[in-house]
Amino acid sequence: xxxxxxxxxxxxxxxxxxxxxxxxxxxxxxxxxxxxxxxxxxxxxxxxxxxxxxxxxxxxxxxxxxxxxxxxxxxxxxxxxxxxxxxxxxxxxxxxxxxxxxxxxxxxxxxxxxxxxxxxxxxxxxxxxxxxxxxxxxxxxxxxxxxxxxxxxxxxxxxxxxxxxxxxxxxxxxxxxxxxxxxxxxxxxxxxxxxxxxxxxxxxxxxxxxxxxxxxxxxxxxxxxxxxxxxxxxxxxxxxxxxxxxxxxxxxxxxxxxxxxxxxxxxxxxxxxxxxxxxxxxxxxxxxxxxxxxxxxxxxxxxxxxxxxxxxxxxxxxxxxxxxxxxxxxxxxxxxxxxxxxxxxxxxxxxxxxxxxxxxxxxxxxxxxxxxxxxxxxxxxxxxxxxxxxxxxxxxxxxxxxxxxx
Amino acid sequence: xxxxxxxxxxxxxxxxxxxxxxxxxxxxxxxxxxxxxxxxxxxxxxxxxxxxxxxxxxxxxxxxxxxxxxxxxxxxxxxxxxxxxxxxxxxxxxxxxxxxxxxxxxxxxxxxxxxxxxxxxxxxxxxxxxxxxxxxxxxxxxxxxxxxxxxxxxxxxxxxxxxxxxxxxxxxxxxxxxxxxxxxxxxxxxxxxxxxxxxxxxxxxxxxxxxxxxxxxxxxxx
Numbered sequence: 223x224x225x226x227x228x229x230x231x232x233x234x235x236x237x238x239x240x241x242x243x244x245x246x247x248x249x250x251x252x253x254x255x256x257x258x259x260x261x262x263x264x265x266x267x268x269x270x271x272x273x274x275x276x277x278x279x280x281x282x283x284x285x286x287x288x289x290x291x292x293x294x295x296x297x298x299x300x301x302x303x304x305x306x307x308x309x310x311x312x313x314x315x316x317x318x319x320x321x322x323x324x325x326x327x328x329x330x331x332x333x334x335x336x337x338x339x340x341x342x343x344x345x346x347x348x349x350x351x352x353x354x355x356x357x358x359x360x361x362x363x364x365x366x367x368x369x370x371x372x373x374x375x376x377x378x379x380x381x382x383x384x385x386x387x388x389x390x391x392x393x394x395x396x397x398x399x400x401x402x403x404x405x406x407x408x409x410x411x412x413x414x415x416x417x418x419x420x421x422x423x424x425x426x427x428x429x430x431x432x433x434x435x436x437x438x439x440x441x442x443x444x445x446x447x448x449x450x451x452x453x454x455x456x457x458x459x460x461x462x463x464x465x466x467x468x469x470x471x472x473x474x475x476x477x478x479x480x481x482x483x484x485x486x487x488x489x490x491x492x493x494x495x496x497x498x499x500x501x502x503x504x505x506x507x508x509x510x511x512x513x514x515x516x517x518x519x520x521x522x523x524x525x526x527x528x529x530x531x532x533x534x535x536x537x538x539x540x541x542x543x544x545x546x547x548x549x550x551x552x553x554x555x556x557x558x559x560x561x562x563x564x565x566x567x568x569x570x571x572x573x574x575x576x577x578x579x580x581x582x583x584x585x586x587x588x589x590x591x592x593x594x595x596x597x598x599x600x601x602x603x604x605x606x607x608x609x610x611x612x613x614x615x616x617x618x619x620x621x622x623x624x625x626x627x628x
Numbered sequence: 629x630x631x632x633x634x635x636x637x638x639x640x641x642x643x644x645x646x647x648x649x650x651x652x653x654x655x656x657x658x659x660x661x662x663x664x665x666x667x668x669x670x671x672x673x674x675x676x677x678x679x680x681x682x683x684x685x686x687x688x689x690x691x692x693x694x695x696x697x698x699x700x701x702x703x704x705x706x707x708x709x710x711x712x713x714x715x716x717x718x719x720x721x722x723x724x725x726x727x728x729x730x731x732x733x734x735x736x737x738x739x740x741x742x743x744x745x746x747x748x749x750x751x752x753x754x755x756x757x758x759x760x761x762x763x764x765x766x767x768x769x770x771x772x773x774x775x776x777x778x779x780x781x782x783x784x785x786x787x788x789x790x791x792x793x794x795x796x797x798x799x800x801x802x803x804x805x806x807x808x809x810x811x812x813x814x815x816x817x818x819x820x821x822x823x824x825x826x827x828x829x830x831x832x833x834x835x836x837x838x839x840x841x842x843x844x845x846x847x848x849x850x
Contacts, residue, residue: 225732229721229723229732528713528719532736534704621680622675622681
């Protein structure tokens with residue numbers, strides 16, 4: 223193998239400029255892969271983490287569509303049907319609390335509503351919660367700016383509004399009075415006790431927390447709940463657990479994965495697009511490697527012939543050019559990793575307001591070292607693939623044909 | 629002892645038969661000159677002798693062992709260890725300096741780097757290239773290049789040196805220098821088969837094999 227390395231590295235070094243261009247091509251692909259993966263997965267993981275912390279891991283609710291029907295029924299003066307609510311929820315809470323996989327359980331009453339402040343109004347999702355039970359089933363307190371969750375207990379007309387709801391209404395201070403309009407036309411003057419910020423635009427722009435008893439009274443649904451939320455030990459078991467719980471419960475049991483399946487599907491598509499772009503970059507760089515090695519093979523026909531005459535086997539010749547491709551891949555991966563690391567550092571230092579599906583100050587990056595390992599693997603794979611054909615061609619040259627042609 | 633033996637060797641390229649049944653053997657210590665007009669088949673025979681080309685028909689024996697032309701690894705091992713080549717063109721590798729060019733077959737053989745280096749130094753010195761070991765090939769003359777090629781062919785102490793028109797590109801002074809080297813190394817025991825079309829050079833060998841139309845026309849000792 224020593225003789226193979228001896229020749230391969232000399233050939234690479236002799237074509238410094240072309241070798242450098244090939245290495246840069248690979249390094250571009252590698253750094254793009256590292257940066258795009260860390261950005262994409264950083265964003266996705268942040269979103270998922272926020273969802274897992276804030277949202278119920280599993281929720282039990284009336285079958286899909288019943289809540290909308292309920293709103294229409296109320297408008298038309300009909301009495302709510304029994305299937306629009308969860309019957310026997312107290313017993314269900316007690317039973318679920320004893321489940322070994324469940325950490326906490328809380329009831330909720332969820333409804334639509336409109337908040338008005340001055341001339342502005344904003345459609346919102348009203349979450350009637352039990353301030354004592356709710357923290358057992360979600361990490362809601364982490365997202366409340368002034369930690370005033372308990373005030374919903376003492377002040378029954380208190381509300382905690384999402385920061386974007388507050389921004390839309392022009393409310394920037396605690397203690398402001400807002401008019402809450404329920405779907406049944408009932409109104410209530412409520413006080414802003416706190417603000418709520420999850421970083422997920424969709425949630426912060428719609429959600430309002432209120433004491434469950436107040437909402438029950440406003441909607442004329444005393445003692446009713448339409449959602450039971452669960453916090454479980456292993457969030458990855460949510461889907462399986464929800465299927466297990468579904469047996470024997472006449473309501474829909476929904477895991478967080480199912481609730482956010484649209485987002486998770488988008489993430490999958492995002493990942494596919496990202497990896498396709500990186501694949502395209504690496505393919506282009508692979509053509510660069512193919513080109514340089516093919517050129518070397520064509521230019522070095524005489525040298526290959528004499529190497530064979532002095533005892534290099536066809537396998538040795540194949541290895542000489544494969545080693546060249548491998549070396550370009552390794553060096554490209556090394557340079558690309560350094561570039562990728564530098565870009566990650568830069569992106570992390572940029573304090574920019576990012577607003578979209580999530581809102582953050584600066585980019586959220588996943589700095590996992592796994593990306594570097596994948597990048598190394600991909601660059602080596604593409605480099606070896608690109609050098610395979612030229613190396614094979616070199617190994618199949620007939621030295622006699624070359625000597626005769628001189 | 630026979631170093632090399634060709635039995636009924638025929639070689640065709642397409643429809644054309646280049647060698648038409650060659651029977652020839654080369655014994656240890658011989659210096660054989662193969663002469664003939666252009667197209668007589670002398671180079672084709674040399675490539676088969678050097679195990680670089682496969683005959684269409686016939687058998688080749690190297691040091692008494694029948695050669696299996698389908699075994700590339702074995703053929704390469706014999707070429708590396710027991711056969712040295714010198715061609716009309718030097719075929720030195722431009723990436724390497726003179727010393728490294730000479731060292732290459734030894735490194736392929738698995739020789740330690742310092743040992744290969746020492747042997748290459750000695751050979752270059754013996755061939756009048758002492759002090760030029762670190763030079764690149766474009767920094768030396770044509771005659772010197774051919775001497776480096778001879779050093780490279782000799783580094784693994786082959787039992788057979790095959791030379792295909794080794795002086796074809798050299799002026800008369802360098803031609804004489806190369807022939808002197810061949811005579812010296814032959815005197816030290818290396819078997820040489822040299823293809824040439826120059827009869828005055830052939831007469832410096834010990835045996836002349838004349839070829840015509842792919843056949844051995846005459847084979848005489850001098």
